[in-house]
Amino acid sequence: MDPEMEDLVQxxxxxxxxxxxxxxxxxxxxxxxxxxxxxRVKFQLDKVFFVPNRQPPHKKDYQVTAAKHRxxxxxxxxxxxxxxxxxxIELDRPAPSYTIDTLRSVKELLGSKTQVxxxxxxxxxxxxxxxxxxxxxxxxxxxxxxxxxxxxxxELGRRLGYLLKKYSHKVFCVEVPALAxxxxxxxxxxxxxxxxxxxxxxxxxxxxxxxxxxxxxxxTLKTHVAQELKGNEVKx
Ligand code: DND
Numbered sequence: 001m002d003p004e005m006e007d008l009v010q011x012x013x014x015x016x017x018x019x020x021x022x023x024x025x026x027x028x029x030x031x032x033x034x035x036x037x038x039x040r041v042k043f044q045l046d047k048v049f050f051v052p053n054r055q056p057p058h059k060k061d062y063q064v065t066a067a068k069h070r071x072x073x074x075x076x077x078x079x080x081x082x083x084x085x086x087x088x089i090e091l092d093r094p095a096p097s098y099t100i101d102t103l104r105s106v107k108e109l110l111g112s113k114t115q116v117x118x119x120x121x122x123x124x125x126x127x128x129x130x131x132x133x134x135x136x137x138x139x140x141x142x143x144x145x146x147x148x149x150x151x152x153x154x155e156l157g158r159r160l161g162y163l164l165k166k167y168s169h170k171v172f173c174v175e176v177p178a179l180a181x182x183x184x185x186x187x188x189x190x191x192x193x194x195x196x197x198x199x200x201x202x203x204x205x206x207x208x209x210x211x212x213x214x215x216x217x218x219x220t221l222k223t224h225v226a227q228e229l230k231g232n233e234v235k236x
Pocket of ligand 1: 021022023024025026030031032035053056057058059097098099100119120121122123124125130131132146176178179180181182183
């Protein structure tokens with residue numbers, strides 16, 4: 001059993017709460033970290049598990065950075081928070097990384113006395129109707145949607161229709177001031193030699209420069225598209 005799974009098992013049988021913060025984390029930044037910490041404090045979560053995916057089911061149009069880099073950046077970013085853990089559960093499972101499969105494994109490990117939350121940006125929640133087995137996903141956990149300050153849950157309701165009506169008691173909001181930060185913007189900034197300081201932890205910034213991630217324009221385009229455009233191979 002990997003060490004992160006042992007952390008999960010510690011909660012088994014207790015009345016406890018654990019949250020999953022699923023993501024591609026390409027790269028992880030302060031928006032993710034602030035959202036997770038705000039959720040932890042507001043909902044008194046015992047532990048937050050960051051779960052980098054192996055291949056996001058919804059991002060088939062670009063090649064994500066190698067899993068080992070995304071995992072290591074996530075470990076570096078979370079190391080200073082005693083409540084944050086990183087799980088390899090999706091990295092060690094064949095792709096695509098469906099959230100329903102992760103929830104099933106986590107629920108089985110934790111047992112019925114632990115409440116499971118899933119932390120997500122409001123933008124990701126708006127796409128949830130396209131997720132695999134969405135009704136079962138909603139049955140299995142509570143959702144914490146990170147929103148801009150002042151955002152109203154009713155706005156989510158308008159977009160989510162039946163899903164939010166049926167599961168309104170399971171969806172909560174937490175306000176996050178750092179919502180403008182995005183992984184896409186950080187990747188583009190590195191490619192264009194623009195600063196990324198203060199958008200993400202310094203350790204992750206240094207990691208990106210050390211391993212020369214995101215240096216090449218189009219490095220995150222899906223390989224065959226990039227080959228057509230550039231006529232040469234694109235690596236992670
Ligand atoms: P992303 O690729 O959007 O992650 O994936 C989010 C999660 O949804 C992952 O666990 C996916 O596997 C899962 N998913 C997506 C689609 C289909 C299915 C599952 C399925 O099972 O069928 P990012 O690394 O881009 O972002 C991670 C999270 O952080 C997201 O929820 C995103 O909305 C949020 N986020 C921010 N939150 C607060 N402030 C910011 C943020 N930027 C991103 N600045």
